[in-house]
Amino acid sequence: MKFLHTADQVRYQRMTNAELKDAFVMQALFEPGQLNLTYTDVDRAIVGAAVPLAKSLALPTHKELASAYFCERRELGVINIGGDGKVLVDGETYAMTKLDSLYVCRGSKDIQFISNDEKSPAQFYLVSYPAHRTTRTQHVPLAEANAVAMGDQQSSNERTIFQSICPGIVDSCQLVMGITQLHNGSVWNTKPPHTHRRRTEVYMYFDFDPSQRVFHFMGAPEETRALTLAPGHAIASPSWSIHSGAGSCSYSFIWAMGGENQQFDDMDHLTMDQLG
Numbered sequence: 610m611k612f613l614h615t616a617d618q619v620r621y622q623r624m625t626n627a628e629l630k631d632a633f634v635m636q637a638l639f640e641p642g643q644l645n646l647t648y649t650d651v652d653r654a655i656v657g658a659a660v661p662l663a664k665s666l667a668l669p670t671h672k673e674l675a676s677a678y679f680c681e682r683r684e685l686g687v688i689n690i691g692g693d694g695k696v697l698v699d700g701e702t703y704a705m706t707k708l709d710s711l712y713v714c715r716g717s718k719d720i721q722f723i724s725n726d727e728k729s730p731a732q733f734y735l736v737s738y739p740a741h742r743t744t745r746t747q748h749v750p751l752a753e754a755n756a757v758a759m760g761d762q763q764s765s766n767e768r769t770i771f772q773s774i775c776p777g778i779v780d781s782c783q784l785v786m787g788i789t790q791l792h793n794g795s796v797w798n799t800k801p802p803h804t805h806r807r808r809t810e811v812y813m814y815f816d817f818d819p820s821q822r823v824f825h826f827m828g829a830p831e832e833t834r835a836l837t838l839a840p841g842h843a844i845a846s847p848s849w850s851i852h853s854g855a856g857s858c859s860y861s862f863i864w865a866m867g868g869e870n871q872q873f874d875d876m877d878h879l880t881m882d883q884l885g
């Protein structure tokens with residue numbers, strides 16, 4: 610397991626782009642045949658990916674968790690961004706087509722990731738937070754997520770936010786997770802931007818050509834920085850940081866939050882002219 614130690618609100622201002630990427634971005638998550646995990650210091654989120662080929666991949670525990678199994682004290686959100694696959698949780702099989710979500714509750718012992726076809730492998734994106742109670746594991750197909758229309762074409766930010774692991778759909782502890790799809794020709798996400806002191810957030814961009822980039826804006830509102838992210842890159846957003854992006858093309862991303870509350874709309878909104 611890797612570790613991500615983010616920089617604080619003062620130190621990030623003096624950092625180069627390369628240093629900012631080292632401190633906030635997780636780059637090599639999706640690797641064929643591998644299960645990769647990074648333990649972050651934003652609300653102890655563990656961010657990772659599993660790309661099984663011919664063999665299934667099991668979610669291991671780690672020395673640093675000091676637990677008998679990964680989900681002994683943790684909950685896990687899984688979203689498949691690749692080919693069809695399955696997740697096995699304690700012997701129960703959940704079929705996962707592209708953009709399906711799975712919430713795995715605290716106490717789940719044996720978690721296995723499987724691709725139906727190794728030539729078009731499933732790509733499971735994983736986010737986990739500490740959980741204080743045991744609820745129930747639940748599969749959420751994209752069609753069962755709350756679909757919220759946002760933005761408009763004139764502002765280049767027409768997009769649909771799919772809230773799949775959220776109150777009203779899944780009884781989770783901290784985790785709130787879903788997918789935002791930019792409509793064709795729109796490039797801006799989270800415009801206007803916001804912060805939320807109550808929660809930290811992780812964005813993972815995908816579904817665009819590897820030759821293109823999303824310019825992700827981070828930092829305190831009055832002192833923003835832009836980092837160029839490729840498909841499959843995830844970025845941690847501390848509670849003091851905005852998190853917004855403009856792509857060189859349309860794209861999708863998965864957002865995941867943990868912290869004090871689970872209210873999606875609890876945001877401190879900003880206007881574009883407040884950004885420095």
Ligand SMILES: O=C(O)C(=O)C[C@H](O)C(=O)CO
Binds near residue numbers: 770789799864866873
């Ligand atoms: O495009 C958007 O707007 C988002 O997807 C917003 C994120 O979901 C978010 O930052 C929630 O706090």
Ligand SMILES: [Zn+2]
Binds near residue numbers: 803804805810852
């Ligand atoms: Zn947010």
